[in-house]
Amino acid sequence: MKILHTADIHLREYEDNRWRALQRLIEIGKQEKVEIFVISGDLFDKGINAETLRPKIREIFSNNGFKIILIPGNHDSKSYKIGMYFGEDTIIITNLDEPFEYKDLMIWGLPFEPIKGEEILKKLRLLANNSATDKRNILLYHGEFLDAFFSRKDFGEEGEGRYMPVKPSYFKDLNIDYVLAGHFHSKFDMWKLENGGYFVYPGSPISITRRETGQRKVNLFEVGKPPKEYLLDTPHFEDVVIEFDPFMLENPVEIVKEHIEKVHSEANIILTIRGYINSEEAKKGETEVVKQIREITQGKSVVEEHYEFKDIHTILEDDLFKSFKEKLEQSDYDEEKKKQLRDMAIKAMMKASS
Template identity: 30%
Template sequence: MRKILHISDLHAGKSLNKISRNPDLIYALNQVSQICKEEKVELLLISGDIFDKPIPDYDSEFIILEYLTEWSRSNIQVVLISGNHDSYDKLKAYKNLEKLAKVRIFDRPNPNVSESVFVYDNIAIACLPYPSERILTKGSEDTYRSYTQKVAQYLRALAKAVENYQYRILLSHIMVEKAIIAGSEREASVSEFYAIRPDQIPEVFDYVALGHLHIHQRIKQAVPKTYYAGSLYQIDFSEKDREKFVNLVIIEDKDIKVKPIKLSLYRELKEIKIEKSQSVDRALEELKNRNAIFKVILESELNDPMLNIKVQQIHQILGDKLAFLKLDFPEYFQTNITKDTESLNILDLYKAYYRHAYKTDMPENLEKELLSILQRVQHEADQA
């Protein structure tokens, strides 16, 4: 019997409005180490998004290096790939670890498929790090093909490269159609344009270890056992109330079993709405001592004289645990703006606000100025 552990989306260096999530990551990684020890795991697969940012801070690099070397010392073979949040070149620098430790790193998709396979005894692990659009167009002759066609073609080539091994695993950071999106993954990379179809995952694989989507899930439409392990902790508020898992893959002769193991959380993410009629004290009373990071939505009337005091109270009660405080003026929005969310752009919101605040329509030159700023921001955002 052999055991493999599949984990994903560590996002070292993530912070929520200045609250560092590295303590949450460490808490999760300690559980990973514990599981490896108890279950006698031989192989640890990490399917990308090691870091949250292309240039991680020192603390985050310290944590990642600490665990990689610790696992290696415990004789666990680690295989890891880049995700869309990782910089190819940053992870390339880590490849030097291969000389010192039982760590194998695939920093970017390699045009040479045979160099993308790591063989561990009779287990072949075919690796496809996050295929960025840029690198995919560069490496291929048939530019007329779409992104997903190229990814699918590469997967077929990987499948061919490992077909003669006894056990075959695919490790990748890609978007698959029909999967459930949390919202914290980064918008462009999860659009349908980048999604490969479940039937494009070659049948030859015994297990497909995916990263990218933060919700733990099996892609039932794919023939092989195909899983997103999901993130190790609730990365942002779009993942509130989500449980977190790692996958234990057990190989026994011809049989491959997948056993998801639930992780406990260092802190949960809690969203609280305080209604106009509610007192802040009472609304937060039960929750304030919870081990959590909070997002508070405070409902209020625009000219409520208590608004400032309420805001101060929330800060006082939750302190360091407060990540976001949003004000919600329901009456104001109901009377001034249509309920059609399509029309709720920043310009319309500001116009409505102006009308409310100054009791007159916004002057045309101000509208023009605002529009040009918004367009400039949009343009720069598109290029980023």
């Protein structure tokens, strides 16, 4: 049995990029012949978005050939009132004591609530006492996994507050095979729990903020096997960082072109160019380099540009620097160390001449 697992789509408008990302996930579910599609919270960005989009959600959440199971997150915690209809295939779990049973699975939901510590443990003890012994148990959860190396920006624009935090030790005595989680935006990440199960964040399937860079992923796995990342062709932000080396003979603009050509077609590029050029060798100064870079990036989605490189041809022609460079080349240092020392010398001479 295959399960497709995502979270944190943060829908806002019909047929925008986020909506199209959701449609793409539905298509993947059909292509991969999944039986269950899990959305572990924050399908909607706000309650008003849920109310506006619900008629359209009903259409794409019906007649797909698989169940769609979701829990509320911190952004859409009040969007699923009793009796609301979200589509023929849709099951919404709003209470931990009301699991959904499907074949040899028991699927539990721990939706977001503004609770922590002992209150969370109390809920998990309920799960410990009621989990199925003759089926695989899956827990859907929306919140923060502590004891992991996250920064606040990994959870989107959530500020400094804690969101229903749990520790690995909370799951130690639970008969849980998978914790399919949401709230962590930046990337796919997975941990093996002490009880033998898995805790997995799929990351958001589309970049919600510019801090979420790189091609997006979902969790697509077979029950009984480890979670598995699946690459998506959805819009995302991509950091492209290039450092010019004035001692390389290659045209600096061609270097940028090579990097840009490798970027995914759905990427929104955050372009940063550092390092140094020798305008005498390159036959072009800083202004011309920037102009040519902008020409070759036409037609690409460059959303930010950071031009931090400098022309240092006067330093490179300085007799003192030439003498230093000659001695450095004769040294036994590896190439990386030589580059570090060259950069230090360049920076020192730039500071002395300023």
